[in-house]
Amino acid sequence: DAGVTQSPTHLIKTRGQHVTLRCSPISGHKSVSWYQQVLGQGPQFIFQYYEKEERGRGNFPDRFSARQFPNYSSELNVNALLLGDSALYLCASSRPTSGGQDTQYFGPGTRLTVL
């Protein structure tokens, strides 16, 4: 089976612009999570979606939004880009189990550079 896929691989934007990142989960996985990884840091949780519903949101401003589609793919949108938004954006999918024992599998990420 194919793993988690993300597009685009790299993206360069200027301050104030808007960006949309895309993620396709592993077949059969209904939950998608988004993380931001700044250079030299561990991934930080942004959003989690399950069955098209938002299940959790990290400590990120309202400029960040996301959605999940009926085929379980997902988009992350960031408005009014700031230099500090430059990071690797990771998508992870999982097959949720009772009690939260599921393993999240990560895609290769989208490298966003804001100039």
Place this chain on the structure above:
Amino acid sequence: AQSVAQPEDQVNVAEGNPLTVKCTYSVSGNPYLFWYVQYPNRGLQFLLKYITGDNLVKGSYGFEAEFNKSQTSFHLKKPSALVSDSALYFCAVRDVVGYSTLTFGKGTMLLVSP
């Protein structure tokens, strides 16, 4: 709030020697614990996880981790390091109580010299 500490920014080991990458955690309830590895310009790759049961967890590529509840630790180990093990390693925790997401440590760079 849940948190993870990886006290070492970098671990250096010679090929063939045993390696340990340290991780301690803090959660309000019982933890689910994970190790991931990241190679340059790549996403995170799952290595192993602790849910319950045996405190010694075996994972991919010969890695294992030992859960120690009293010391709130989950150290990653391998009996014999390979040069190809050189990468960035992340420990992550999820609290069993209620719904929660993964919280990651800042990562430890493992360098294995020939």
